[in-house]
Amino acid sequence: MIQTLPLALPGALVDLHRIDLTALYSQGWGVQAYDAAAAPNGDVYALYGVRRSVNGAVGNASDPAMARFAYRIITRYSAAGEVLASALWNAAHGDETVSAVAEGNEMTLCVLPDDTLAVSALPGNTTLISADLSRVVATYAARERRPFQEFKPGDSFATSLSVTPSGRLLCTVAEYGVWRYDSSLTNIVGVADGALTADSRPRIQALASLDPEPARHSDADLRPHVAYQGAPVGLANRPRPALTELLSGEDPLSGWHDARLGRPAPLADDLFVVPVYAKTFRGGSRGQPFVFALVNDQGELTGRLNGLQKWRDSPFTGFCFNVAADPHRGHAFHLNRYGLYAWNKAGMLRAKLDTETKAFKPLTHFTLTSCSPTGDLLLVHNKQHLILRVPVPDDLTALAPAVEEGLRTYARQRTALKKRWAPVNWHWTQTSATVHRL
Template identity: 75%
Template sequence: MIQTLPLALPRTLVDTHRIDLTAPYSKGWGIRAYDTAAAPNGDVYALYGVHRYTYGVADGEENPEIANFRYRIITRYSADGDVLASAVCCPSYGDKNDSAVVNGNDMTLCVLPDRTLAVSVRPDSTTLITPDLSRVLAAYDSKDKRPFEKFTPGDAFASSISATPSGRLLCVTTEYGVWNYGSLLANVVGLADGILNPASKPVIEAIASLDPAPTRYSDDDLRSHIQYQGSPVGGAHRPRPALTELLAGEDRHSGWRDSRLGRPLPLADDLFVVPVYARTFRGGSRGQPFVFALINDQGTMTGRLNGMHEWRDSPFTGFCFNLAADPCRGRAFHLNRYGLYAWNKAGELRAKLDTETKTFKPLTHFTLTACSPAGDLLLVHNKQHLILRVPAPDVLTDLGPAVEQALRTYAKQRTALKKQWSPVNWHWTHTSVVHHL
């Protein structure tokens, strides 16, 4: 079923901070979508943020009507598209400790096999939240290591999680000194076969790494739950050859130095797509190499998602680095400024919807965020703050007509939502239940 869902702000939050919804973002405020996830029962979760920064206002300003603020918001929608509840968390000004959800960069969502919602951030912190968003069950906080500061190791888990059909957890973890940087960066892809809950966390078995030789390692950087062949990953002890070693000849300029690891996704219980992107440049990065590698659960690179050209299909234009996967059907999808791409489990490109055509040009305004367990694509409109749920066809070569129909329906449903919600400059508000986590 095609659906259009609003990324709505809780009305209480808007009223508390006197947010001027008519103001342009150049005035120092804005809304940004981060991720979506769908549960087997049809529920959809959206993660997005709202912030305001006014130059000259002190960070300690207590008056909420003029104070700077930044929050993360998680909203839950029913299978019918109704807003059920929102959770507000992670304030970045004022009392920064007034949240049970661990804050950080690159925040992602995952619905675990028991329907618990996992919220993960770099570096390797994961918060478990009840499906109804009412409370935090547990927080695995890694305690970020910063240069020139005393480091006290925390209780880490992963920077991102994706679940396979059988419940295995595909994870990304960070390491210190990747490409000689003095911070924790994503570097290891691992697989956890145990159960993640408030009482225990499973061991993550490393199956791939990006930088084969991170520097500045010490015993404090070893984590007992991230292992390779029975002992913690660290130093030279890691899966080899690393991804950048396997792909060494494909980056002629830098040899993948300063490359980065995208979020890996499962194509099956034992097969995963792992994106690798070369470094980005301030003056433009179109044409830089990238690889969507296929890695099995033994850490062997078995192939790649084929059919994209480094220049004509570059994800670096607009930094469109997301992929979505449907592991139940062995499909992978990618959307960037040049088209929507779909592959089968063997890595064969089965469809490309060219955004230079009039029919699919509207896709340039969307970001692909996830696939639902039913195979639906979840796309977020970057300016209108709406989620478009697109049912994927049984045959990938029929993707074009399915998306064309979804875009027509989106226009109709958007009009109906405007009459129902009365948004201000495409900013939606709701009065449903709000939990403060």
């Protein structure tokens, strides 16, 4: 069923801070979507944020109407598309009293096999939230290592999570000193076979690494809950050869130095798509190398998603590096400014919907987040703050008419939502659903 769902701001929050929904984002405020995920029962969850950095000449912390703020919001939608509840928390960094949610960068969302929601972020924070969004179940929080300061490790888990059909957890883990940066960056891909709960943190078996030799590691940087060859990951103990070493022949000039690791997607229980993309430049990066690598659960590089050209299909335009996968049918998807691409389990390109064509040009305004357990695509409109849910046919060669119908239906449903919600500059406000403070 095609659905269009609003990324709604709680009305009480808008009133408290007197948010001017008509103001341009250049005036120091904005709404941003981070991720969306679906549960097996058909419910959809969206993770997004609203922030204000300035308000007039100065901010006044004692007056909410003048104060700077940053909130994260999760909204739950029923299988029928109705808003069931929202949860929000203050996203202020460094203040552990603000929320039970462990804050961080590059936040992602995952529905675990027991229906608990997991919010993960750099440098390795994972927060478990009840399915009804009413409470934080558990928090696994890392402590960021700082140069020239004593480092006290936390009890981190992962920077991102995804679930395979049998319930395995496909994880990424950050390490300090990647490419000699004095910070933590995602560097390890691994799989955990146990359940992640408030009482137990399963061991992640490392399968692949990006930077083979992160700089200046010490014993404090060992990851006890991440193992490789029976020992904690850290120092010299990590999968080798690294992905950048395996791919070095494709970019001999830089050797993939300063490359980044995208969020992996499960293509099966034992096969994963791992995005790797080269260094980005401020002046434009179109044409830089990238690979959507296929890695099995033994850590072997078995292939890639084929059929993409570095310039013509570049994900660097708009920085669109997300890959989504339907592991139940062995389908993989990628959306960037030049098209929507679909592959089978063997990595063969089965469909490309070119955004230069009139029918699919609207796709340039969407970001692909994930696939639902039934294989529906979840896309977020970057300016209209709406989620589009599009069912995908079993035969990927029939993807084009399915997406074309999805975009037509989106236009109709968007019109209906505007009449019902009366948004201001595509900002949706809801007052009827329960809002939990986490």
